[in-house]
Amino acid sequence: MPGSQAAVAASFARERWLLPRRYDALRARALDRFLREELPHAAFYAPFAGRPLHELPIVDKRTVLADFASFNRFGITLEAALEVAEAAERSRDFTDQLPGGVTVGLSSGTTGTRGVFLVSESESRLWAGILLGQLVSPVSLRVMARRPLRVALFLRANSNLYETLDSNRVAFSWHDLTQPVGDHLAALAGTDVLVAPASVLRRIADLDERERRAIRPLQVISVAETLDPEDETVIAAAFGRRVEQIYQATEGLLAVSCPAGRLHLNEGHVHVEPEWIDHRRFHPIVTDVNRTTQFVVRHRLDDVLLAAPGPCPCARPGRSIAAVLGRADDVLHLRASASSGSDDLVPVYPDVLRHTVALAGDLGDYRIEQHGEEWHLAVTSATPVTALARVSVETARLAERLRALPPVVVPMPWPTEAPDAKRRRIRRVS
């Protein structure tokens, strides 16, 4: 029975991924101490004092925002946090803090509610230390021995986070995403480590060589957005460097890429439980044992991750993922065909759809939005009519393989995107 063989293979893959070869007793002790001593400081968790992790409720962004004060140690309300954060966003001055030296940050939500998070100064330092420890390459380390390493960060908002780190070893420069990339070019000359969302790296990579001549970083690091393979290829070629990745969410620093191109979970600090979608894809449920200002405990993310089974060729221990595929609403749905004998919706994952779109030939850049039965397509190529026809053919082939009804592909104008919004090529609107 091929079906049951597939099931065995799937469970094998999961087990291999789930169980690292050496069980880390230190990690287990840290988690245990965190649950016993730190967690009861938050009102929401007080009734669960002494309970093991798997007995605690799984929460998400909505749960936390609905009862914000009970998820942090100081009982800071959402209104108080937002007031400080929004004043800072407007003035672009991010030095304000809440009582107790707590900094508030807003995450770059793409739709609906934005994430709000609180961190203390010691948490920021720890975060930055972990980040640097995991990311700084041997070449960058040699630079640090001689002079400060120049790190340029393109981020939605500044925060005390990066300023606390400025030292004689590292000099950070912050580049506001709400300003056009061209305005930053002069300041980027001499940058050693360039950290930016994939779409910004791509825009810099697309400049002609003369324009970005002075930008020759030792490390190029993608953050905040999904790094599509096609962007990765262009960016790597332009800079002559491998593109590294940080997978970072409001919920913490979740994973960092390795030389073998996988993303290793930050398991020394963050506990990740997979909520499986199929045999390789899952939503992460995150517990961060270092966060004791705003608690992140069994926090289920909308992101869809692709597990990489087996040990990584780079020999780093622990679990790794092959890719961050996107968010739950980057997964489009097709109606199952009559021959499939099912009336369920068939999910089309962004990695699969990207591959299908690539088969349709060079479209330039593209956006696909699902609106019910219709998939709206925008392309930058010179021949949108041909592009539409080719995408229709390829998506119909994909639907047939998935035993689903083909989508109705219709053209749409290029959507307006705020400069500081996360870029998403594929999105399910309804």
Ligand SMILES: [Zn+2]
């Ligand atoms: Zn690796």
